[in-house]
Amino acid sequence: MSVNYLNHDKSIKSWLLSLDHKRIGIMYLVAVALSFLGGGILAILVRTELLAPGQTIMSADAYNQSFTLHAVLMIFAFIIPAVPAVMGNFVLPIQLGAKDVAFPRLNLASFYIYLAGAAIVLSALAVGRIDGGWTFYAPYSMTIGDSILFITAGVFVMGFSSILTGLNFIVTIHKMRAPGLTWNRLPLFIWSIYATSIVQVLATPVIGITMVLLFLERLLGIGIFDPALGGDPVLFQHFFWFYSHPAVYIMILPAFGIISDLMGTFSRQQVSGYKFVALSSVAIAFLGFLVWGHHMFVSGQSAVSSVVFSLITYLIGIPTGVKVINWVQTMHRGSVWLQTPMLYALMFLFTFSIGGFTGVMLGVLAVDVHLHDTYFVVAHFHYVMMGGNVIAALGGLHYWWPKMTGKMFNETLGRIGAALVFIGFNTTFFPQFIMGTQGMPRRYYDYLEQFTNLHVLSTIGSYILAVGLFLIAGYLLHSLFRGRKAPANPWGGLTLEWTHTTTPPHPHNFEETPIVTRGPYDYHLAPELFQKGEGDGFGSEVVSVTPSSTHSD
Numbered sequence: 001m002s003v004n005y006l007n008h009d010k011s012i013k014s015w016l017l018s019l020d021h022k023r024i025g026i027m028y029l030v031a032v033a034l035s036f037l038g039g040g041i042l043a044i045l046v047r048t049e050l051l052a053p054g055q056t057i058m059s060a061d062a063y064n065q066s067f068t069l070h071a072v073l074m075i076f077a078f079i080i081p082a083v084p085a086v087m088g089n090f091v092l093p094i095q096l097g098a099k100d101v102a103f104p105r106l107n108l109a110s111f112y113i114y115l116a117g118a119a120i121v122l123s124a125l126a127v128g129r130i131d132g133g134w135t136f137y138a139p140y141s142m143t144i145g146d147s148i149l150f151i152t153a154g155v156f157v158m159g160f161s162s163i164l165t166g167l168n169f170i171v172t173i174h175k176m177r178a179p180g181l182t183w184n185r186l187p188l189f190i191w192s193i194y195a196t197s198i199v200q201v202l203a204t205p206v207i208g209i210t211m212v213l214l215f216l217e218r219l220l221g222i223g224i225f226d227p228a229l230g231g232d233p234v235l236f237q238h239f240f241w242f243y244s245h246p247a248v249y250i251m252i253l254p255a256f257g258i259i260s261d262l263m264g265t266f267s268r269q270q271v272s273g274y275k276f277v278a279l280s281s282v283a284i285a286f287l288g289f290l291v292w293g294h295h296m297f298v299s300g301q302s303a304v305s306s307v308v309f310s311l312i313t314y315l316i317g318i319p320t321g322v323k324v325i326n327w328v329q330t331m332h333r334g335s336v337w338l339q340t341p342m343l344y345a346l347m348f349l350f351t352f353s354i355g356g357f358t359g360v361m362l363g364v365l366a367v368d369v370h371l372h373d374t375y376f377v378v379a380h381f382h383y384v385m386m387g388g389n390v391i392a393a394l395g396g397l398h399y400w401w402p403k404m405t406g407k408m409f410n411e412t413l414g415r416i417g418a419a420l421v422f423i424g425f426n427t428t429f430f431p432q433f434i435m436g437t438q439g440m441p442r443r444y445y446d447y448l449e450q451f452t453n454l455h456v457l458s459t460i461g462s463y464i465l466a467v468g469l470f471l472i473a474g475y476l477l478h479s480l481f482r483g484r485k486a487p488a489n490p491w492g493g494l495t496l497e498w499t500h501t502t503t504p505p506h507p508h509n510f511e512e513t514p515i516v517t518r519g520p521y522d523y524h525l526a527p528e529l530f531q532k533g534e535g536d537g538f539g540s541e542v543v544s545v546t547p548s549s550t551h552s553d
């Protein structure tokens with residue numbers, strides 16, 4: 001076997017101190033997968049408690065702590081780092097034709113800062129209770145005890161990891177592109193990571209400062225947010241959402257990038273409206289800074305600000321719609337090859353669109369006054385975060401898995417897993433839209449008799465989802481030991497990680513610096529990839545995909 005990044009040095013130390021972006025990406029993958037597992041187990045407990053009104057398996061206090069910890073883990077330890085830190089790290093430098101990121105030491109430092117932050121947050125459990133939701137609204141969060149000091153300190157520390165990763169990627173994209181890789185030839189995954197990085201660098205300091213203020217208020221008793229001390233609780237909400245709305249774009253923009261790459265590769269077609277898809281990420285990143293007040297329609301902010309925030313929120317629908325329309329057109333013009341990664345891309349179109357549309361509904365001032373703090377909101381953000389980010393991340397994981405590990409997973413199990421996730425996900429969260437419109441409040445331990453059926457349905461869905469996710473984890477892990485050896489380019493991709501490096505990649509990515517002569521999805525310039533058996537990762541039959549119409553724009 002030739003030398004690759006996995007086998008050139010197998011010692012534990014060579015992993016833990018590795019400056020190789022690929023190994024750092026894999027270490028992040030392990031860490032975020034464990035966070036997802038922890039957050040997921042809590043979700044199942046929370047859903048099980050909701051199987052019946054009144055106490056089912058835990059006390060009201062345990063319930064509050066479980067859903068809070070679920071959310072904190074999912075948001076700060078899982079979803080924010082998931083796609084940028086795992087797939088950004090692994091894929092971005094290779095797609096750029098670079099040997100590594102611009103600052104490899106800083107990259108390793110980001111990983112340990114992330115781990116330290118997560119450890120500080122979890123140590124709050126040893127000190128006291130974790131309560132009040134992931135939003136830490138003051139003044140309630142001031143009352144939960146000293147554990148808030150650990151939560152705020154941990155989130156503050158994790159923020160640095162996010163900022164440093166963003167900085168590293170911005171410099172890498174500007175400075176380390178291979179000869180010929182102009183901005184117009186960047187894979188759309190890179191464009192989306194670029195837009196994400198800008199948000200990470202500009203928005204994260206705000207949550208950092210907010211956490212410091214909360215910390216100081218609790219430690220020294222100075223009045224910043226707590227009215228009892230002369231502070232202003234609405235100020236906290238402004239600070240919090242000034243970060244946390246842009247942060248939802250840290251979660252979704254990289255997902256858009258994965259979907260664009262999947263659409264191009266599996267449709268064997270140029271992504272329609274490439275420039276619009278690329279720049280719409282930047283537009284969304286920019287607009288994302290102007291809409292935080294849509295979380296505060298009922299907070300007592302002025303009516304004028306509410307109307308303005310509502311209007312700007314609608315605008316975000318435009319660049320988002322531009323993407324969805326272009327993805328659909330890409331498939332329409334191309335010839336779609338339905339392999340597991342592409343199944344996730346199709347699923348994404350469905351679930352993310354529901355998440356997006358219900359987001360516009362919540363942006364309507366008059367509607368939000370009714371739906372605020374109901375299960376409609378819970379359903380909406382799960383459709384965006386799980387139906388958007390997690391589904392896309394699963395697509396990306398299946399897409400790049402052969403490159404990362406050198407092994408193919410079982411395609412049949414892949415399809416079954418995708419189907420279970422799709423059915424489980426929708427069964428869990430769709431009923432929550434209905435409950436929300438009927439007035440079921442969010443974050444409640446108990447509920448009225450009339451909601452029982454929908455809650456039971458939702459809980460059954462979460463079990464199906466869990467089975468699907470365990471199946472996926474199972475066959476992916478199994479493939480590490482028993483999987484078929486992956487060819488260099490199992491999906492017939494045109495970006496550099498598929499065309500110019502071995503599987504798994506060489507420790508320094510490339511034997512020699514690649515020279516880029518075409519765009520990332522210029523299938524009409526690469527006819528060999530339509531006919532070659534390389535397009536076939538699985539059976540002996542040769543998959544030949546013919547371009548239906550070749551166009552360029």
Ligand code: HEM
Binds near residue numbers: 075133382462
């Ligand atoms: C694995 C499937 C999941 C299930 C079954 C699930 C279930 C739940 C449940 C039952 C709640 C409590 C809702 C309430 O009491 O109001 C909740 C809250 C939450 N979940 Fe999930 N969840 C899942 C995945 C995720 C993911 C992937 C994320 C983000 C990446 C996430 C983020 C959140 C957040 C932020 C909250 C807080 C809601 C609040 O503050 O009121 N969840 N989830």
Ligand SMILES: [Cu+2]
Binds near residue numbers: 245248292
């Ligand atoms: Cu928002």
